[in-house]
Amino acid sequence: MIFEAQPDDIDELYELWRLLLDMQQAYHVVFRYKPGSEQALKAELLNRLKDKSTRVFVYESDEVWAGMLVASLRPGSAGFKLSSKGYIGETVVRAEFRGKGIGKELFEAARKWLSDQGADHLELQVSVHNPGGIRFWESLGFTPSTQHMVLPLQQPGNSKKTK
Structure with missing residues (x-):
């Protein structure tokens, strides 16, 4: 069963997010x-959870929170052909529940909500070191459009620049 998490669900949701x-x-x-x-x-x-343009979808199976997906509507510039972005954020399914279609069901719930909110396209980021995640999103029709790159300017937890 899929439902939308609420602020009162923070402890259960946090456990999934930490996974x-x-x-x-x-x-x-x-x-x-x-x-x-x-x-x-x-x-x-x-x-x-409190953001009006965000929904957190949870899949529950036999009273176990098996997976979650964060979806947000992010308006863009009216000057672009695709100007209303639906963004798929953190997505996870517990290892013992993978391969059962739960991720796809969570995605379909998010896609419907985002489409109903006026999104004209969906975007997400997936780690280049997560080939299973990449294959999953590609199986749903996602294709690469950019290469997201990061350059840390400081050591994590330190105010000095990295060498």
Whole structure:
């Protein structure tokens, strides 16, 4: 069953979000979180839950929160042909539930909501170090349009520039 998470669901949702964050730790420094940052991370997730242009879809199976997907409507410039972006954010399905169509169901719920809100296209980012994720999104029709690149200017948790 798919439902939209609410602010009262923060603890259960945070547990799912941490699965994704923990999986991504080895991919790139941009995904790493600071030790002892649970409150700050929960506050970030709570902001998303309260944002009127964002929905967090959750898949529940036998009272277990099996997966989640964050979807946001991000208006763009009216000067572009595609000017109303639906953005697919953090998406995760617990390992024991993968391969059962849950990710696709979460995506379809998000796609319907974003389309109903007026999105004329969908975008997302997936780590280049996550070939399973890339294959999943490609199977749903997504294709690359840009190469997202990052250059950290400081060591994480340090105010000095990196060498």
